[in-house]
Structures are given as C-alpha cells and as structure tokens.
Amino acid sequence: MIGDSTPKILTARAGYSVDSANDRELSFNSDWPLLPIEAEGTFEVNDSLSAPVTIYNHGLGYAPLFKVFFEKDGYLYPTPDSTSAGLGSTCAVSSSNLVWRDVYFSETPMNLYWKIYRRPIEKNEDQAPYSLTAATTKKGGQGKIVIAMPGKDIGGKSPANISFDSSWRQLIIDSSKYALASTSDFGYYTLTIDHNLGYRPMYWAYYKDADNNEWRQMGSLDVYRAIVTTTSITWRISVGTWGGDTPTLALILYKSTISSA
Amino acid sequence: MPKIFDETYNLVRVGNGLADLDDLDPEDFKLHSGFIYHGVPSDVGETDPLEGYFSYTSPSSIAANTTYTVKTITHNLGYAPDFQVFIGETSVSSDTFSHLPYGYVSTGLYYKARVDSTKLQILLVNGVNAWSSGFTSRGYTFRYQIFNTPIKGHS
Numbered sequence: 001m002i003g004d005s006t007p008k009i010l011t012a013r014a015g016y017s018v019d020s021a022n023d024r025e026l027s028f029n030s031d032w033p034l035l036p037i038e039a040e041g042t043f044e045v046n047d048s049l050s051a052p053v054t055i056y057n058h059g060l061g062y063a064p065l066f067k068v069f070f071e072k073d074g075y076l077y078p079t080p081d082s083t084s085a086g087l088g089s090t091c092a093v094s095s096s097n098l099v100w101r102d103v104y105f106s107e108t109p110m111n112l113y114w115k116i117y118r119r120p121i122e123k124n125e126d127q128a129p130y131s132l133t134a135a136t137t138k139k140g141g142q143g144k145i146v147i148a149m150p151g152k153d154i155g156g157k158s159p160a161n162i163s164f165d166s167s168w169r170q171l172i173i174d175s176s177k178y179a180l181a182s183t184s185d186f187g188y189y190t191l192t193i194d195h196n197l198g199y200r201p202m203y204w205a206y207y208k209d210a211d212n213n214e215w216r217q218m219g220s221l222d223v224y225r226a227i228v229t230t231t232s233i234t235w236r237i238s239v240g241t242w243g244g245d246t247p248t249l250a251l252i253l254y255k256s257t258i259s260s261a
Numbered sequence: 262m263p264k265i266f267d268e269t270y271n272l273v274r275v276g277n278g279l280a281d282l283d284d285l286d287p288e289d290f291k292l293h294s295g296f297i298y299h300g301v302p303s304d305v306g307e308t309d310p311l312e313g314y315f316s317y318t319s320p321s322s323i324a325a326n327t328t329y330t331v332k333t334i335t336h337n338l339g340y341a342p343d344f345q346v347f348i349g350e351t352s353v354s355s356d357t358f359s360h361l362p363y364g365y366v367s368t369g370l371y372y373k374a375r376v377d378s379t380k381l382q383i384l385l386v387n388g389v390n391a392w393s394s395g396f397t398s399r400g401y402t403f404r405y406q407i408f409n410t411p412i413k414g415h416s
Contacts, residue, residue, distance in 0.1 A: 039266070075375035083362065118296065159305045160409060163298060168300035227354075241366060260314050
C-alpha cells in the first residue's frame with residue numbers, strides 16, 4: 001500500500017484519488033496483475049465434427065485461463081451452459097491447445113467465440129493486503145492514461161479499441177489457487193482461498209478433467225456453487241452429483257465486489 | 262488472426278520490479294501495451310451504467326415453458342461486449358453466489374444472461390415444469406460487469 005516504501009505505479013478510477021483510493025477504486029497498481037488477452041477467435045460447431053477438435057494451438061506450454069461464448073438467435077451466451085441451448089459449446093485447454101470437447105448437440109451449426117489469456121490456470125498467487133477502507137470520492141477534473149490497440153486511435157468512439165484506460169474499473173487479479181479438492185466438508189469437494197479482503201470478491205472457477213488433464217470452466221448449479229465471505233471463498237461441489245474421483249479445482253479472485261456495485 | 266498480443270508494441274511496459282524489462286516473460290508484465298485488458302468503460306455513450314448490482318424477487322408463480330426478463334441493461338456499445346453476471350441467493354444465505362448461467366439440478370429452471378449489440382439481458386428461463394413453491398418468491402441479487410472488449414473479437 002502507499003507508504004510501504006516499495007516503488008510502484010498507481011492509477012485511480014474516474015472520481016477517485018490514488019492518495020485515498022481503496023483497492024476497488026484503483027484501476028492499476030504495479031504490484032497487481034491484470035488479465036491480458038493473448039488470443040481470440042471463432043469456431044463453428046457442426047454435424048460434421050467429431051470431438052475432440054483443436055480450435056487453436058496456443059503453444060504457451062501451460063493451460064491458460066480462457067472464456068467461451070456461444071451464439072443463438074442473435075444473442076451471445078456465456079459458457080459453460082448445460083441446458084439444451086448450450087449443448088455443443090464445451091471447450092477445454094491443455095498446455096498447447098484450446099480444444100472443442102463436446103459430444104452433445106442441440107443447435108448446429110453453432111458459432112463459438114473464445115478468448116485465451118496470458119496467465120496459467122495452475123498458478124498460486126496472493127497479493128499483499130491493501131487499503132480496504134470505504135470509498136473516498138474526490139471531485140473535479142482528472143488526467144488519465146489511455147492505451148489504444150496498435151494502429152488504433154485513442155480518440156476513437158469505440159471502447160473496443162482501447163487496451164487500457166485508467167479511468168475505468170479494470171479486472172484486477174487479487175489471488176489464485178489450484179489444488180486437489182478437499183474432502184473435509186462431508187458430501188462436498190471444496191477448494192478455499194483465504195483472501196481477507198473485507199468484501200466479497202468476484203471469482204472464476206475451473207476444474208481439471210482427470211481423463212486427459214485438460215482444464216474446463218466450472219458450471220454453476222445449486223450443487224456447484226460458492227460460499228463467498230469477506231475473508232474467504234469456498235467452491236463447493238456435491239460429491240454425489242460430481243460422481244467421479246476427487247477433482248483438481250482452480251479459483252481466480254478479482255478485486256471487485258460480488259455483493260454490491 | 263487469433264493471436265492479438267503484439268510483443269513488439271512496446272509503447273508502455275510495466276515490469277514486476279524483479280528483473281530488467283527485456284528479461285521478462287509476457288506473463289510477468291503488470292501492464293504491456295501489446296495486450297488488451299478487460300475494463301468497464303464509462304462515459305462512452307452508455308444508456309445504463311456498465312456495471313451494477315440489484316435485488317430481485319422471483320415471481321410468485323413460475324409458468325412452464327416461460328422466460329421472464331429479470332432485467333435489461335442497455336449498453337449501446339454497438340457491438341456485443343464481454344460481460345459477467347453473478348447471482349446471489351439471499352434466500353439461502355448472504356454468502357451464496359454463482360456465476361450465470363446458473364440452474365437447479367433436474368428442474369429445468371435456470372437464470373441466464375445474454376448480450377447483443379445494444380443490451381445485456383438477465384433472464385429466468387423455465388422448462389416444462391410449473392412452479393408454485395420452492396423457486397417462487399425467492400430473494401436474489403445480481404452483480405454485472407460489461408467490458409470494453411467485443412465477444413466476437415477485434416477485426
């Protein structure tokens with residue numbers, strides 16, 4: 001935090017000062033990682049395919065964080081979606097590839113849109129505590145740092161071409177952890193991160209497919225959900241519903257609240 | 262061209278303070294202008310705020326094969342942006358959260374989110390069963406963020 005004698009670069013979101021901003025009001029702290037997008041693309045699922053199919057050879061040497069959306073009736077939906085509308089959209093990552101791994105179809109052809117991030121799923125990291133006091137708004141004009149994509153103009157109208165804008169809230173990583181799930185909570189496989197943030201943070205969840213060591217996004221069900229408190233987050237999976245061996249799970253926590261704006 | 266990270270675009274690089282910038286791997290940079298990062302834009306012509314939080318009570322009866330609109334957020338970005346939505350189940354506990362889509366096992370009842378070039382919609386999608394108890398009149402919270410990055414990628 002400010003005053004810890006460690007040189008750092010700080011930027012605050014619009015309306016806040018780096019002198020008094022808490023961790024959710026900063027848009028950048030050179031001690032903390034952001035989530036860099038490495039690659040993105042499209043993949044069409046159709047009846048001629050037989051899983052698995054390599055969508056993209058990322059060649060990173062580790063299984064990276066990833067996200068996939070599917071398109072239906074002119075809308076884009078996030079995966080994993082285990083309902084009929086989303087069947088056919090399951091993907092996974094290995095240390096070298098993004099792979100389409102579904103065997104069930106509901107809609108075909110179906111377009112998938114994917115992103116791969118330059119960060120391993122298998123990474124344990126925890127940022128040092130920062131000021132967590134309540135927001136202190138500073139009124140008035142404010143400079144900012146804006147970085148546009150290569151060849152794009154920062155004065156353009158579309159935020160799609162902006163790589164980083166210090167006046168915006170950024171998706172800042174607080175911590176991450178992966179491990180073989182605990183079985184100490186009877187009836188559940190669990191993975192816990194003690195974050196001690198003082199608020200309930202957003203998270204992403206993944207699991208490792210024991211059959212091929214690929215990682216997949218974890219779906220959300222009433223038997224697969226998180227207990228998020230101001231000090232810890234525990235992902236809980238019903239043993240009965242899971243059905244397989246004890247899974248390896250991964251969580252990534254962000255410096256944004258899940259229980260307030 | 263799937264890869265969008267441009268290692269040669271070195272306009273801004275912030276390292277990790279542990280090694281010379283030229284010795285760092287891309288994963289080590291805290292900021293690199295060759296990457297694109299997810300941000301929640303503001304003052305870009307949006308009709309509704311691009312992040313928010315609200316409470317919701319499910320209907321007192323939920324009809325079969327019916328979709329209910331929980332909320333529509335008009336972003337007006339002109340393209341379908343990346344987003345995330347989390348659901349809190351206040352009727353279960355103040356600590357119970359999931360990301361959308363979220364459903365109840367073997368019920369056909371789901372909360373979903375979808376986006377197009379103008380709006381983000383949060384929906385209650387119900388299958389073949391009608392509900393007059395259990396999932397009705399239940400308290401929920403929703404937290405959403407809409408990002409600058411297009412789901413369909415950069416051309």
